[in-house]
Amino acid sequence: MSDFQFTPSPDGREEILRIEGLTKLFGGLRAVNNFSLQLHRGDLNGLIGPNGAGKTTVFNMITGVYTPTTGSIQFRGQEITGLEPFQINQMGIARTFQNIRLFPNLTVLDNVRIAYHPHAGYNLLDGIFRNERFQVKEKELTERAQEFLSVFGLEDRQGEIAKNLPYGEQRRLEIARALAAEPKLLLLDEPAAGMNPAETVALMDLIHFIRERFNLTILLIEHQMRVVMGICEYITVMDFGEVIARGTPAEIQANPRVVEAYLGPGAAALSEKFRRKKTV
Amino acid sequence: MKTRVAIFVLLIVALLVTACQPGAAGGGTIKIAILAPLSGPVPTFGVSTRDGALLAIEEANAKGGVLGKKIEAIVADSQCTPDPAVNAMNKVIEQDKVHYVVGEVCSKASIPISEIAEKNKVVMISPTSTNPTVTLNADGSTKKYVFRACFIDPFQGTVMAKFALSKGYKTAFILFDQGNDYVRGLAEFFEKAFTENGGQIVGKETYTAQDTDFSAILTKVAESKAEVLFVPDYYNIVNLVGAQAKEKGVTAVMMGGDGWDSADLDKNAANGGFFSNHYSPEDTRPIVQQWVANYQKKYNSVPDALATLGYDATNLLIAAIEKAGVDDPTKVAEAMEKLEYEAVSGKVTFDAQHNPIKSAVVLAVKDGKVSFAASVAP
Amino acid sequence: MMLEVKDLNVYYGAIHALRGINFHLEKGEIVTLIGANGAGKSTTLNTISGLLRARSGQILFQGEDITYTEAQDIVRKGIIQVPEGRKIFATLSVIENLEMGAYLQTDQAQIQSDLEAVLKRFPRLRERRKQFGGTLSGGEQQMLAIARGLMSRPSLLLLDEPSMGLSPILVEQIFEIIRDINEQGTSILLVEQNAQMALSIADRGYVLETGRVVLEGPAQELLHNPMVIEAYLGGHG
Amino acid sequence: MFKKIDRSSLLFLGGALAFFIVVQALISLNVLTAFWNTILRIGGVMAIVSIGLNLIYGFNGQFSLGQWGFYAIGAYSAADITYRWTNNASTDGLIVLLLIVLLVGTSILLLYRLLSRIRGLDALSAFTVYLLAAIGLSVASVQLGRVIAPPVNGLLQALPPDVATTIVFILAVLIGGLLAAEVSFLFGLPVLTLGSDYFGIATLGFTIIVKVLLDNSDTLLGFTEMKGARGMIGIPKVTSWFWVMFFLVLVLVITRNLIHSSTGRAIISVREDEIAAKAMGIDVGYFKTLTFVLGSLFAGLAGGLYAHVNGFLHPDTFNFIKSFDPMIIVVFGGLGSITGTVFASFAWALVLEGFLRLLLPSGFETWRFVVYPLLLLIMMLLKPNGLFGNFEMPYLRQILPPLRKKTSQPQSEGITVKEANV
């Protein structure tokens, strides 16, 4: 079994997520093997590893896109494996996607309002008859959505079609949309991908800010080490479906297995080898 | 945006302009509309009917028209389908202001338009629609303005049943198109008359008009060892059934109705078969010979049943107008009821339900020729 | 000069993916483009290969403007790309995949001898030559992808993340092969995330960030440039 | 701003009323003859069918060719009700179908609640449960209907005949729609799990199966008054221009309110990106079913109206080749544009049955169907996104809510990310 130890939070915070022995096979390929993880309320943890390490697969299992081959995922004490993605979302887990999945032909505002749907507070018939309840709730919902947009600096863009936004704004919109679902746990899949350094810095501030403001627990996958190292309190490193290291940013940076996974095997030595060949 | 508004405005204007266009004044001519399925699944029937009807009008005009006026033919495509037929009927009545209509070929199209004819007091004569309800109202009374020029189903079915029994056949297999009321009607009445008079139906199978593969049911026919195979459908189905029947070892004699009558009947496939018809091209009556000759001259083919009925229907209509003496549909309809007219398909009078009373003939297909086999009076 | 890219601007719909990229590659060189996900590395390769159209700028290959040349004609001129994620034709056998690489070659005898040479270089592929491409392991697929590229007899090979998803041992093997191919006279433009690895075999390198070149220089210099290391491991943002 | 009826709604309702009055006046004055009258009514009916399809395909992204089958179901069931009333002075059709629609509808709603509590529900098993319930309740309704019908007969006969017929007609149209909706629920439940093109083919199969059943309605199904392939006659011709416009406006208002509600946004999100929608808590299966049922409801309503236009129904009208017509109209008008759909429906009817009939010279009648596909082809090549793209008239357009008044938000001001300035 896993060497992973589940521990109560030092300050008695609620346990949000507990993943035990999670394994996913695709055909014969072991995409994730015996993965374990524990998050407490308010944690901001990172999940890193080279391309193809299985990070996104873990996200897909948490959110119900894939059913795990074995293993269990508990969200606030409830088993959530086997639930539909929408049910998992309604329970309080929201995510963003590696390759931004907005509703491309809808306005910025509608993108957010859609995520608000499970909490809309009125039903189909209310909508068709446009009764009092619809009027009130729709107004409330819209204002709520606009509030989210303004937090992300997208208020002036509410009428814009999502696919026409610049890349950085699409990223922020996706996060705003995820938050509109009022999650307890937010999973961010490479939020800084494709952002320039200025945008990245701003993003990091934003992630900190939303955690405080919405009382969130955040798990993020990221490639840009400067983001991960900059904001995560605790990091799990994966390679070839396995967890190869866990620890604080400082610990991770010093861990030789991590360095090797990222920079290649004995980078310096290898370089020497190739150099020599070239000059021969 | 602007283009859209422009398109919209254009359409509205076009609609109004075309709509308000007064139907050409009907001063100098008498208009007869011909509603035929020129497109849709069976344009070939529509083309024959139209050609027959147009020839009748041409001949009448050559003789100076009717009531001293030329006849103007207005052709509309009714597609053998209810909606387009209704539109075509409305169009000829409203836009062209016709008072007389020849059509439609198919009962399913004739029924809805017969109601329009009745409502607008327009005389309509369907050349080939055999469904009884074409000339009847829902309550069973006769539509005053609607007539037909063909037999209704009971007659032909009975004729062929009696003919089969007279030939000494005792067992029959019936093939019919579930979706075609003409075929179904003939099949039903054939069955009734055949069993009532001592014959036995050894099997019944259905198909749809789009079917081309009859192997499964023909295998059953062969297995049943029936003496007669009754296929009261149009020649196109008969051609297919006949051709495949031979491969499947069917030895039964094929029989059918006037739907067989066509220059395109595959005489090889239908060899040895019999069918009932309105007339025999071998008939020596001058009107028949003249008709066949004129048709052949104009269209370069032998007239089929549809062309003949189209021709007869138009002539009946013209005769009724002549008899009425005025261009007044009500008078014409009354005249038609009492009409007695020598048509290609025999001497025609109308019964109380506006169905023609005329005799039938049975024709034999043998060695690539169609020849007279028997005559049956109504 | 083998390849020269001047002020290249490329858009995906409204997204400005490449913002005036400039770089060049001499005959016989290995040049590497490194940078994080979304920096525009693959976009650059796809634009050179003719899959994407530049909005402005110029791509010169051996002095000839190929900015608006059709993809198949670019292959004909001797540039072939080994795409990111291998993109093996999973429904074709290994041999058939290789034959697709030689699609524009017409000399049967030559194709056969190339095939022989390639299989000699990659003995694993010879073992699996009848198997469907989809059944190969990741490393084998990468070898097949490179081999398939070689079948077109390229003078310039564009490699997009050949190390992706491979174990360290395999990565090493693949890089040795790349080195080898280069030594036999093929110029190579290498796109990598694995920066140290890439720089260790390259002659020169360019660091891309959000669609522009932010750093360039000889590979050895870049290898020890703290900015590169930071870009990847990030001391602090 | 939500409280008062906005200007665009007034404009729309006013415009629709004006359009109705102008056309009605022209009809009454006999400027628009029965020819145009019929075409306009058919155009309106097609608009309702096509709006239903646009909901399913344009807004929800499900490629359905089954619309025509539901249209047929609506037409025949509504026709059967009015037929029995006008010809037999009997309400048994009305009562039995009403009971079926109500009982089956209720059971579906109840069962849905029950079954949705089951984790990892298998669609085919759920289908079996619904099917058994539907069959059982239908049989029960038939028995029950026999008891209830006679007193209702007396009640309706006491009314003036015109009023009674109108009541029966309206009920018949609504029941036709609901019946189509319920059948679509049963059919859609297992079939909606199929991927897009496969779903299209399965629904095409549905249309064909319905047509075959109608061909044999008098023999296999046992409804002798439908007369199978002979065509059903004796249906009262009560669908006037008024009723077409009434239902068209009703359907438009429902569609518009639906689309502009949270439910509508959820429906659209399924078209935009199913996976993202799921991840945002949208029950994709539910919304696919909901949209399919609503679209079919409209098809059924339209069918009920159509049955009473010419007073004659024939299975050939519901041939699968014609089932492409609504799809052509929807694509032609512009996917996701209700305005385009309505416009294209009328244009389709007016051009194909109206102008082409009038404008083609005599001897060229058959060219109608040579010109039509050519027009279609040219239009598609010139405007592959349809005539209207996703343009909407003001009433149907999504109104952008005004920006919230800026409340003081000191924390957010500081970290709000400015637009990438590079």
Add this chain to the structure above:
Amino acid sequence: MNSSKAVPSTPSFLDFLVRRKILGLLLLILILLLVLWKLGSELVTNPTLFLQQVINGLQLGFVYALIALGYTMVYGIVRLINFAHGDVFMVGAFMSYYAIARVQLHTWPAKVFPNLSPGLSIGIGSITVILLSMAICALVAITIERVAYKPLRNAPRISALITAIGVSFFLEYFGALNFVFSPNFITYKRPFDVTTWMVSAQGVQALQKGQAIPEKTVIFSNISIIIVVVSILLLVVLQYIVGKTKIGKAMRAVAYDKQTARLMGINVDSVISVTFAIGAALAGAAGMLYAIAFPQVFFWMGIIPGLKAFVAAVLGGIGSIPGALVGALIMGQAEVLSAAYISTPMRDAIAFTILIIVLLVRPTGIFGEAQREKA
């Protein structure tokens, strides 16, 4: 398993039935058993008749297979349901009709080489005709592809589907014009005569004209043999082209991944054109074979076989060549057996019911590849 308000879980009898797929499976098994029982009892009562029906279905199935291949190939490569394919089939049938009835093309070997044996001469002549109609169909298909589909390759997929329907209508009604083909049903002139053989315990005998078939005899004609042989031959050729030739491999490569195919220097547009041409050529051959089997040509003749073949392609797994063959053979049997033993008027409905059931069990058809999950 925990339960709460948000987490659905009802571990009850209902749950057991519904969740474990038991009810759904029971329904399917019940239908299957009914059908098997019906067919089985027919087989036992009259095995020769049953066998005869199977032979009938086989002949039909092979013609469908040739048409289905065109659908499947085009769909596999451009994801387009080419509704005009059935009408290309019609064009093929008409071309062979003109070649035989008007030009007497099938008699050319007899004219040029009078010493040839009649069988051989008619054989060569018929092959010429079939090649001609294949070639013309290929040309028609390439033209259609260039005019109606290629400009829409980057448009929404539905636009191309609508133009496909438009092209289909156009071919039908343009063909129905008097000066093009004809609005009439035309009796097809077979290039050779029909011979029927009987197979029984006594061996094989030719069936004489007007002779009744004895008990326990199965009959088949030269037409069924020709159809089956030619179809198999064409399938083998197709399998060779797709499997062994350069263009065939390129077709598979393009079908799998267009972008990468372009990277290999493959001209995707011309590969697509070739695919259309090959599919259409098969439809052209099918047109002639169909007309030989059911000797009538008509401008609407393509619609129904086209639809059935399309269903066959989907049944087998659209995009898969062996799937098209298997699907077509199933369709042929389903049609004939349901017409023979279950219900003739319902045979189209039955064919579609089979399709829907197969899709529910295997959502991508019998040989269809599973849809790749993506997130």
